[in-house]
Amino acid sequence: MPVNPAQTALWPAPHASGAVDATVHVPGSKSVTNRALVLAALAAEPGWLRRPLRSRDTLLMAGALREMGVGIEETVSSSSSVAGGPDGSGEAWRVIPSGLHGPATVDVGNAGTVMRFLPPVAALADGPIRFDGDPRSYERPLNGVIDALRTLGARIDDDGRGALPLTVHGSGALEGGPVEIDASSSSQFVSALLLSGPRFNQGVEVRHTGSTLPSMPHIRMTVDMLRSIGAQVDTPESGGEPNVWRVTPGALLGRDLTVEPDLSNAQPFLAAALVTGGTVVIPDWPARTTQPGDKLREIFTEMGGSCELTDQGLVFTGSGSIHGIEVDLGEVGELTPGIAAAAALADSPSTLRGVAHLRLHETDRLAALTKEINELGGDVTETADGLHIRPRGLHGGTFHTYDDHRMATAGAIIGLAVDGVRIENVGTTAKTLPDFPDLWTGMLGN
Template identity: 55%
Template sequence: MADMAPEPRPWLAPSASGPVTTTVRLPGSKSMTARALVLAALADGPSVIEAPLRARDTALMAAGLRALGVGVDTSADDRWLVEPGPLRGPATVDVGLAGTIMRFLPPLAGLAEGTVAFDGDPHARNRPLRPIIDALRSLGVRIDASATGGLPLTVHGAGLVEGGEAVVDASGSSQFVSGLLLSAARFTKGLTLRHEGPPVPSAPHLRMTTHMLRAAGAVVDESVPDVWTVEPGPLRGRTWTIEPDLSGALPFFAAAMVTGGEVTLAGWPAESWQPVEQLAALLTGMGAEVTRTDDGLTVRGTGTLRGITADLSEVSEMTPVVSALAALADGPSELRGVEHIRGHETDRIAALAAELGKVGAGVTEFPDGLRIVPGPPRGAAFETYADHRMAHAAAVIGLAVQGVHLTDVGCTSKTLPEFPELWAGLVARS
């Protein structure tokens, strides 16, 4: 299944000789692009996706939808066209290593006529899926899954999903909720979904899901904590304009902080569906100045990089780069609330503990996070674990530490294929 997996690409992270001061233009948000593709596939008319992210995850999502009978024209880089069609099998979907595909498309596959098989990269089989599988089964969808309740799996679509009420433990990923909600308006009875378990992480991603559902015409009630109701009804085809990717911008903002420079993310909207307030508070706490103007979102390094104590549960995608900043700070940091990232592309907590230790930090691993004590930095081989965020963390360390060798920078193609070139250009201007 993993024929699109990039070959390992060893890379020496470039070191900065002075402040990085630049404006960057980045592709669209992966999270918004994935949601727009699914909502467009389920709409009652054609949709346009403007400024989408073209990367491995979104290319595989588009391919998966095409396999199910949806017309997805991605020939233009800045404007994709989606033409809904009858959902049908038999189909095979390669999820790669993308949580969005393995969690957003099985509910949609339940609406298809025929069987839909899902599999992906080897590590994808380790990513948690059972909660969404169990919820779909409770709604009458027939699914064959592996012994662990995950990939490989086959959805036996019956052309409709009855819907109604379901319970899910989404403490492992907010995508379990988002995946069910995105298709719920097309369920015969809609869906009332209740979360039972420890807190759901990454709440801003859930808010993005409900905002985008409403923008497509769905009636959504989230007034009761941990309960979401989507009424049955049509979804409208529309034009989706995708914001620049905030998580993808974080390493570039980190470059400003590490080098005492200034980086502006161009094209940032006045109103955002991404967790910009949480990001601004986090970076400000570490010593940066964050401003929003007509030019975009700007982060300025002040020459001080402070350690921080923070709960990252709402912005867990940012943990690797924040950990890299913590390893270069002037004092210890404690980052908690992210136990669920052990089920991401790799066990990110264990991976960060191992790799930050190699480059000189003292690291204590907790079930839900890390304590990081900066030490004399040193170059090392930095394993990236086929995880784009680990590569971003290594690149940030490399700005200040010579001799940081990434085992594979190719994994950044998951969300930003041009990352190595953008990063090298950034450092060249320091």
């Protein structure tokens, strides 16, 4: 396979010459887009998905569902002021459910949502569905989903690995019922079973047995989206047992959904205001959301900024100083790289806790952040469940990304304040944030 030049070239991270002052339109949420695609594919009638994110992860999800027989038609809204931009603005996808079937081969890339959400869907298909992906995908935990599906009646061939590649032999239905799983390594194990649960003959009762459960906001997102299309879901928050979720079997409605901006992908732009003492506006920031990225308002305010939700969107302003922070990021682990980057530029130490599970993400994010920030002159040490960051004067150098989109944006944040930072494979940001380099230079007026 030819080497993609974007994967080997070094991108000179732009250095900020002053305070930023920009409005940045952030593309739609990957987490919402991929959940919505799964639910629409399982619905009893066609539905619409408006302003979907078009990125590697979401196109892999759409492509996988098409392979299994789902119709997904892409259209451009004539009434949109942005006609079909690369981020999905102005676009709508019409999802037409049909009889799920194999044989089919699904490419998951390195997308956790695809590799975890679709095996339960494949168990409802008629025929074999093979799952394969990038080399790193073989190393990411999948045993929670595999073992649970077997308990619920599915037949899966994985040669005992508990990981990719694997084949799900769908029989057109799945019995479902109660199942215990340890989702300590990924909340996606729970979401995967809940999303398809309404289509199981007995529904599903998922009982988490582990000592920790990261990224709870993502489970709440799954539950909210299920309820919005007619599913009955009982949760610990609604008076159910702790760590138990129940989904009643039943038909799902087709609906018309507009995807929120991806608040986690807003992080580098908000961090730019924090680092430079400037102002960034993110339009369409929702007043109520289950996205973990909404926590940025609180975290970055504690680190020295201020924010206001206005008719224009979220207005975030840096004070010119960055303060260290002690924070448990267990529910919002995906924000860790950007917070670590800002913390490396702060005026006091930071301790980031509750994110041991990041060692199993696109890369070992804790080891990667430690190595890359320290090679620029930083002082970062790993702890059992996070990072301790002591700010020091940083210098330029190469910031490696390990094919991890959030490592790339973390390097860009540091580059605002440190001249000479070069980011390897900035193109990996296409996983969830298309055209990041152009958005970034546009924010800086370059």
